[in-house]
Amino acid sequence: MLAKFSDARTSSATRGRRSNRRTAWRVTAACISAVTVVSVAACSSSAGSATPSGPAAAPGQAANVDAAKAAIQGYTVPPTAFPVSDQLAQQLPAGKKFVYLQCSTPICALVGTFVQQAVKGLGGTLTVVNAGATAQTAQAAASSVGSMNPDAVLLGAIDPALFGGGLKKLSDAGTKVVSLQIAKDVKPYGITFNYLGEDLSRRNGKLLADWVIAKKGAETETVLYTLPALDISTPVQKAFQDEMKANCPSCKVRVVPIDVSTIGTTAPRTVVTDLQAHPDTKAAVFVSLSAAGGLPAALKAAGLSVTTVGFGPTAGNLQDIKDGALTAALNIDFPVSTWTAVDAAARLIEGGRPTASEEAGEVPEQFLEQQDITFDPTRGWSAFPDFAQRFATLWRAS
Secondary structure, eight states, X not given: OOOOOXXXXXXXXXXXXSSOOOOBOOOOHHHHHTOOOOOOSOOOOBSBSOOXXXXXXXXXXXXXXXXXXXXXXXXXXXXXXXXXXXXXXXXXXXXXXXXXXXXXXXXXXXXXXXXXXXXXXXXXXXXXXXXESSHHHHHHHHHHHHTTOOSEEEEXXXXXXXXXXXXXXXXXXXXXXXXXXXXXXXXXXXXXXXXXOHHHHHHHHHHHHHHHHHHHOSSOEEEEEEOTTSTTHHHXXXXXHHHHHHHOTTOEEEEEEOOGGGTTTTHHHHHHHHHHHOTTOOEEEESSGGGGXXXXXXXXXXXXXXXXXXXXXXXXXXXXXXXXXXXEEXXXXXXXXXXXXXXXXXXXXXXXXXXXXXXXTOBOEEEEEGGGOOSOGGGOOOBOTTHHHHHHHHTTOO
């Protein structure tokens, strides 16, 4: 379930926390217990437009651990600023029609839950259409939506190319098409607004690399498990590899792809087999931590131990972190980010534009380790437990 973020967080704790840090949300247990995860690859945090950076390790230097620690510092504490502050020009007329094109990953299902809540809060109606994971299913979904004459269509980080000309046809008919975290130029596909784009994916890749360097230091052998079917996978991978090379030239990194369709089934076996073949691996990093669902049991059965971290945890992942079975997650505030995308769609329906903060891709995000899971994992994480009330005020619905 993304965009441009400021990165003044690396040198000073005060400047590094401009108006968009992150904190934790609570959703109803039903919202997350119904889903397992994959990054919408959905779905990250802060208010500016740069990515975490610091002086790179000099040639011959093992690792710039201090720079890595500085890069992640602002993402290890709860954010404090809500990403939207401007009210709608007027309350959206009741009955506006929204459609959510839902991809096949668990995270897309999770986002769908929040889309449903947000549209209800706006007074609109929502139809969920399964877009699947292939061009055939995506194009059939877009074609079926055309006859619904929706006011707005939302989709997650599914590759827009899968829809062929379907999204552009919807846009040309006057439908506002809003996407979340698509890591490419969306204009050729007819998408009206892309919330949280490639900049977010690049930033997250850098953050994950710096977390590994900060925690493991030099001489670390790391594996990055990617999900090529997800639109965010490629930019996260490139940013991760570039940052590891810059800040830890002595670290070894290999990349292992995982088939998105194996999440929740054979993905843990793929990871275990790989780790058994590379026993010196110290850190396993996941483009989407959903691919680690069921991994703790598989690691235990194989007698393996490795530091784990990844983006976009599921409720099950959060429970594993709480239990000490997984190490950490870089978590985006899924409910707030999803409601923000719906907010942007409402503004477009009214004939306006998304807010400046939405254009800048502001969204709460935080690294969560065992000591941070003080909430019920089945209820999820959010920086703002009262997000629904906040949006109700912004939407003149309260």
